[in-house]
Amino acid sequence: MRYRPVVRHTVSVSELNFRLPGRLRFSEEMPENPAVPRDAATVVLLRDSDQxxxxxxxRRVAAMAFAPGMTVFPGGGVDQRDADESVRWAxxxxxxxxxxxxxxxxxxRALVCAAVRETFEESGVLLAGTEKGVVEDATRxxxxxxxxxSRELSLASFLRDEGLILRADLLRPWxxxxxxxxEKRRYDTRFFVAVLPDGQHADGVTTEAESAGWQRPQDALADAEEGRSMLMPPTWHTLTELAKFPSAADVLAADRTIVPITPTIVRDGDGLRVVVK
Structure with missing residues (x-):
């Protein structure tokens, strides 16, 4: 797959108005010295099915310090070693x-490497291969x-030892x-989309999740609306966007301009609401 330059347009989120689940603990008070956000990467894995x-x-385990019990896409914080310039790249x-x-x-560079690393760690899907093809069996x-x-190994060392190159051409910015x-724990998160490579399987075998699986975006939204799951505003909004696309190819071909979005938490009666102005 070759990368097609993005044709820019602005992504509108002005309609986002999201009431936070009561089980989540947020403060409406603005701290005097807000925490500095940590750079992070999230990958929305896609596949086409009969449905x-x-x-x-x-679904993150309840003991997690950030977003406990929330349903999320694979992702996590950038490791300083993700910026290693020795990573071979396509x-x-x-x-x-x-x-x-x-x-x-x-x-x-670090964001793309973190996206590939976190996706592999949390789902077993490896966005790497050779110049001729993508890994078909990542279980080995x-x-x-x-x-x-465990951080005993860096992504650069792993790819080098296995003779693999990072396949940045499989990713699109979202x-x-x-x-x-x-929020006390803050993240500056860039979202990517990628299609599940042929032959690979997403297993969700990670200590950070109690369950994992594939869903249509509209079904995931219905679960949240009916109280069977909880979604953070970025996840909810992303699923709402993706529910409009008939196929993974259409998602990859979508025109995007990436603008930073920082929601605000406001009081709404006896609850809290996240808004984007």
Missing amino acids: GLEVFLL GPEPSVWAEEFAATEPLG FGDARQALV AHWITPAQ
Whole structure:
């Protein structure tokens, strides 16, 4: 798959008005010194099924310090080793990703590497291969996957040892969300989309999730609306966007301009609401 330059248009989120579940603890008070957001990457894995477009979702364990019990896409914080320039690369160069996400070139590189690493750690899907093809069976790298999770191994070392290159051409930029200033743990998260490679299987075998699986975006939204799951505003909004697409190919072909979105938490009666102005 070759990368097609993004034709820019503005992604509108002005309609977002999201009432937070009562089980979540947020403060409406703006802290005097808000926490500095940590850079992070999230990957929305896509596949086509007989029922239509599906996305891979994980339900985080209740003991997690951030977003406990929430249904999320695979992702996590950037590791300083994700900026390693020795990573062999196919697809858009780090400078292209830096421009898409309004970042420095080293951060652009680190975000893509973090996206690939976190996706492999949390779902077993490996967006890597050779110049001729993508890995078809990632289960043979199970030991390396665990070593990546424990931070005994860096992504650069893993790819080098296995003779693999990172396939940035499998990713597309999608969104940029920053945790509200009222939250103690904040993330500056860039969202990517990618199609499940042929032959690979998303298993969700991670200590951070109690369950995982594929769902149509509209079904995931229905679960949240009926109280069977909980979604953070970025996840809810992303699912709402994806529910409009008939196929993974249509998602990859979507025109995007990435703008940073920082929601605000406001009081709404006896509850709290997230709004984007």
